[in-house]
Amino acid sequence: MKVTIKKIAEEAGVSVTSVSNVINNKAHRVSKEKREQINAIIKKYNYSPNMNARALVQSSSRLIGLLYYSQKPRLDFSDPFVTDVLEGIESIAKPKGFFTLVHNVSSAKDIADIQKNWKFDGLIAVGFNQALFEKIHESLSVPIVFIDTHLDQAVYHNLTSYPDRYFINTNDRVVAAMATDFLLENQHEEIAFLSYDFDEGETSVIQQRFLGYKLALEKRGLAFRSEVVYTDEEFEKMLADHKQYTAVLVTADYLAMQFIQFMKKNQAFREIGLSVISLDDIKYAQLNDPPLTTIRLDQVRKGELAMEKIEKLVKGEEEVEQMTVLPGQLIIRETVQKRK
Amino acid sequence: MKVTIKKIAEEAGVSVTSVSNVINNKAHRVSKEKREQINAIIKKYNYSPNMNARALVQSSSRLIGLLYYSQKPRLDFSDPFVTDVLEGIESIAKPKGFFTLVHNVSSAKDIADIQKNWKFDGLIAVGFNQALFEKIHESLSVPIVFIDTHLDQAVYHNLTSYPDRYFINTNDRVVAAMATDFLLENQHEEIAFLSYDFDEGETSVIQQRFLGYKLALEKRGLAFRSEVVYTDEEFEKMLADHKQYTAVLVTADYLAMQFIQFMKKNQAFREIGLSVISLDDIKYAQLNDPPLTTIRLDQVRKGELAMEKIEKLVKGEEEVEQMTVLPGQLIIRETVQKRK
């Protein structure tokens, strides 16, 4: 037998209103006597209110939507960029009584389906691009926190026109420049760039890092050479070209690990004294052999911050900063050697 | 302005019933003429029904709850046991129109809060123990698929008494024996066992693997030696004891990677020709140096299977098998050497 607020009210000999008041911590509206009685019955039946009914009337739900963008219909959850954010969110959401609905967004159409369905209190969108941002911005009115979403500067310069849109980013340009600088400081002047394939024309995480890399080179008076820019498909080519560079900046730890393994297999890592620096500092970075020198991006923290912002927004009491940029932290381990 | 079914009905000049019928693919109850008109308006407003209202009346929701057990309030999402399951679930759930709510369960109390809240169509519970199983079994009536949940044999021998409870497991005993056997075949007779801390008295994943390890030894006529059973806190001890064993069975790739790194650091891995086999085959296993010999458990597949079961259950058409046991697959790479 289903137990509803009505049943509780009947059994306690009070009105549903009183029960509702007790549930919703408006206990001061109920006499202590009745309050205790109601609580006893609630406990007896292990009752907790139906969230659908509650959401229906309140137009709010304690439900957070976590939207991951990926072109592939299948999200790669072994990617720490994906899961660390989730970890951060859950750690804040659970104690605050929020539930997290995870959804993979691969097209604009997916977005339309989402909000209207579930009356989210807020959305956290990870890795969106400009097109998707615009789509979701105009079709949904709930607060949205964007993580690692790189947009045209026009948006960032005009944040006030985007109320209820919040951003948590790494300054990818700075962070890539930081990595490049570290290589430079270690006397490396011929630095390759290795990343997943990307479109130079569109603002994206990788594209920003690429810019940072070029900038750092330029600042040092060094020429950028497009011949030493590689994608994850070009390990063979990198092997053949290895005399063209003494160090490489890799845009992700995982990719760096693959690359190093490949070079080791071909006697071209330790033997030629190749230096490697990457970005992320995933849990496995320090288990690599040699342990990865990398820049910690702290995705977990981003998740926590996003959830904290949403919680404040729901409470509606505090001001919430629209833009939060997290610094990267250089983690020196063993893959970068001073060049002799 | 909010667009509801009522608004659509008004604008189309029909009743809400007709609109409802169109939405729910009972289109045959509506004349073609009206149907087209309604569809046009729906499209115009990009309307989609409020799931809360729908769930309220139907007591069903297209919502799946994914419950992870962990003692810690904070779930470790970098654990592939956690995320691979999620990946499998989402890959099936999304195309079928299900949404996945992720929740971390660390106590019996968490369970009570859950079901009543959201009217799940089904639950997927990962890594539960006997106590939690019983708690959730008696308090919830929706279908539940348990993944990697080890229970007293009494339950498994009497599955018919547990309708709507489904199980997807690895036979951890078999899989651990398989790993041990592989070591044995390679002439190792002194085999250590390394795992996270566990309670020998309670049925659990690790406890089952421990049993499998002992069984395999026994079958070979080898004595089990409790001195070579270690936890993740005892790397130092393992180093000191290294003459006591020539190979080690580790219950998780991640732990194996940590152990190997530790031993390498102390010149006690390659130098003493230690062999290691572990379980999981996470994505990083092959990037280890040397690449890990391990047993693939395929957690992604488990997630897919769980979601498939639930989908069938919701449709209510097909019979669903209550117990599915997935085999492990030996992946031979480079951490096991034939003993000389």
Added chain:
DNA sequence: TTGAAAGCGCTACCAA
């Protein structure tokens, strides 16, 4: 084929 109306469980408003 169509629509009116009841009711899902809850909160919020207003009156007592």
Added chain:
DNA sequence: TTGGTAGCGCTTTCAA
């Protein structure tokens, strides 16, 4: 301090 009741948006009878 208490309770009656409207109404959230939808599906589902049931009657027309």
